[in-house]
Amino acid sequence: MSAAGVETADTTTQPPSSPGGFDTRTLVRPAVIAALLLFVVLALPSILSTYYVDAMIQVAIWSIVALGLGLLVGRVGLVSLGQAAVLALGAWVAARILFATSLPYPLVLLAAGLITMVLGTLVGLPALRLSGLYLALITLMLAGAITVVLATTNFPNGGHGFLGYNGSAVHIPQIRRPSIANTDTAFLRYSVIVAALMFLLVLAHVRTRPGRAWAAIRQSESAALAAGINTTLYKLWAFALASFVTGVAGGLLAGSSRYLYSYDFTTQESITLLAVVLMGGIFSLWGAIIAGLLLQLLPQLLNSWGVSPDWLTILFGIGVLQVLLTAPAGLVDQVPKDLARLGRLLRGLARRVAPAGGRSP
Amino acid sequence: MIEVTGLSVRFGGVTPLDDMNVSFAEGTCGLIGPNGAGKTTFFNVLSGFVRPVAGTVRAFDQDLLGMAHFRRARWGLRRTFQTEQAIEQLSVFDNVAMVHEHSKVGAASRRKDVLDAISFVGLDLDPQLRVGTLGAGERRLVEVARAVVGRPRVVLLDEPAAGLPDQETERMGEVIRQIPEHTGALTILVDHDMGLVSSCCEKTAVLDFGKLIASGPTAEVLRDERVIRAYLGTESVL
Numbered sequence: 001m002s003a004a005g006v007e008t009a010d011t012t013t014q015p016p017s018s019p020g021g022f023d024t025r026t027l028v029r030p031a032v033i034a035a036l037l038l039f040v041v042l043a044l045p046s047i048l049s050t051y052y053v054d055a056m057i058q059v060a061i062w063s064i065v066a067l068g069l070g071l072l073v074g075r076v077g078l079v080s081l082g083q084a085a086v087l088a089l090g091a092w093v094a095a096r097i098l099f100a101t102s103l104p105y106p107l108v109l110l111a112a113g114l115i116t117m118v119l120g121t122l123v124g125l126p127a128l129r130l131s132g133l134y135l136a137l138i139t140l141m142l143a144g145a146i147t148v149v150l151a152t153t154n155f156p157n158g159g160h161g162f163l164g165y166n167g168s169a170v171h172i173p174q175i176r177r178p179s180i181a182n183t184d185t186a187f188l189r190y191s192v193i194v195a196a197l198m199f200l201l202v203l204a205h206v207r208t209r210p211g212r213a214w215a216a217i218r219q220s221e222s223a224a225l226a227a228g229i230n231t232t233l234y235k236l237w238a239f240a241l242a243s244f245v246t247g248v249a250g251g252l253l254a255g256s257s258r259y260l261y262s263y264d265f266t267t268q269e270s271i272t273l274l275a276v277v278l279m280g281g282i283f284s285l286w287g288a289i290i291a292g293l294l295l296q297l298l299p300q301l302l303n304s305w306g307v308s309p310d311w312l313t314i315l316f317g318i319g320v321l322q323v324l325l326t327a328p329a330g331l332v333d334q335v336p337k338d339l340a341r342l343g344r345l346l347r348g349l350a351r352r353v354a355p356a357g358g359r360s361p
Numbered sequence: 362m363i364e365v366t367g368l369s370v371r372f373g374g375v376t377p378l379d380d381m382n383v384s385f386a387e388g389t390c391g392l393i394g395p396n397g398a399g400k401t402t403f404f405n406v407l408s409g410f411v412r413p414v415a416g417t418v419r420a421f422d423q424d425l426l427g428m429a430h431f432r433r434a435r436w437g438l439r440r441t442f443q444t445e446q447a448i449e450q451l452s453v454f455d456n457v458a459m460v461h462e463h464s465k466v467g468a469a470s471r472r473k474d475v476l477d478a479i480s481f482v483g484l485d486l487d488p489q490l491r492v493g494t495l496g497a498g499e500r501r502l503v504e505v506a507r508a509v510v511g512r513p514r515v516v517l518l519d520e521p522a523a524g525l526p527d528q529e530t531e532r533m534g535e536v537i538r539q540i541p542e543h544t545g546a547l548t549i550l551v552d553h554d555m556g557l558v559s560s561c562c563e564k565t566a567v568l569d570f571g572k573l574i575a576s577g578p579t580a581e582v583l584r585d586e587r588v589i590r591a592y593l594g595t596e597s598v599l
Contacts, residue, residue, distance in 0.1 A: 209462055212448075212451055212455050212458065212459040212462075213459065215448050215450040215451050215455075216448050216451075216459060218450070219446070219448050219449060219450065220442075220446045220448075222408075222410060222442065222446065223442065223446035223448065225408070225409070225410070225430050225431050225434075226408055226434060226439070226440050226442075227434055227459050227460045227463060227507065228431055228432070228433075228434025228435045228460065228463030228464060229431060229434075229459070229463055230431045231431065283450075
């Protein structure tokens, strides 16, 4: 595939439709998104308390993870229950590189992304033969295996070798952060920018040739093959891209926690992640951000209100049921619809009341 | 020109295609037969979804069965499906562009070619509309647009008018009749609507229980006693 091919594919997706819709769609939406991003990067970190800055860093990281899983489930129809383990791989690789080298942080993130991409694509190999429940089971098993390996070997904490584990625990060095983002607020800004880049990367795929191929594969593999799509290649591509962004998220996680070996990557977390990604909405990239908020901000909110976060497991369970039964496109689709419905209802009520009082000029 | 020799397909104890020998010349050819005669299986062999146990298929002097399934589209093989498979999540434009970008035609003319294909099938709508919002007839036309874009050499239409009301079947017939001239592709039409087949195809082949029982000019074939018996039962209804 030539670079020119991608470029043309990009331009062809521009809506050539009615001039009215053209302007509002192509200008207002990016402007709103840019304004939102600027607010989150510039203003939000200085408004929030340390407690919520921490939470928002995790939201940015887990939004990237949700983005990767949403891509697999929503765009290609591949259910993976091993994403938390892939995140752990990324974090491990990043932590090891951060301890062993003095490479700049962006390069470390890139390396963590690329190495995780290779490993994650291996995890995706069964997807070429399996789908649905069986693929979910296989990825769940692999996630379990990775969790066991992590539990027995421990995360690198500055010692020597690839394992880098120093058992003496007298002086444990911190995982370093980017020099420009050493404080928590700066690291939040850094994480949000990295997350935005990952979203752009995925958007560039979804809007062009691979996105079309994935949509075809998701609905019907025969139709995809009949259209000349190499389904094997594009499925692996999806796993590679999802693993890459998850690996980068792992790199951020390493810097955010500073002591990774205190972090659990349980299989339970992969399952909760899938539930929350479904709740957020798998057909829109916004759904990934909602998933990140549900997963990382909501527990902190509940905590500060004195409600046990254990309730979340129940809430997410009900949420998934609700999504599967009534709103397959998730909250990102349902909330605006329900708000519009509520608006119409209120307007209808107002109109019914209006004739009585509204006649006088 | 497609030449099929000794083609057999077996699924366990069932033999949907049994030593089939047939050739399809330029233009639009019909392929008919009762349910279960092996028409769709034949298409699936051509598409590479089903591997035959014996036989060869030569299309324009190339061994079609030796090609990987997804490469056949690049070579110029196109098809529609009995249960229509236009991709709901994509726009009309993207549905067609998806085929074009995996064909041999370069990206430079993509936009024009795709819009041409959409207007060729007579779809008068905003190409950016999502296919999920279209009706059955329009979705079938999107599938046909996908089949004619990007220099096809062989177009397989598997019951393109199934479930469509008479008026839309007529519209579909008009499109099908123009495919060979518009694209230069050899077109094979499978359908149960004899009106559609006779109006579109000069020649027709008839399958019954996986065997070719007749082949020739459509009008003659439809009068053939064996065909009437196979297709409609023992009593003549025509």
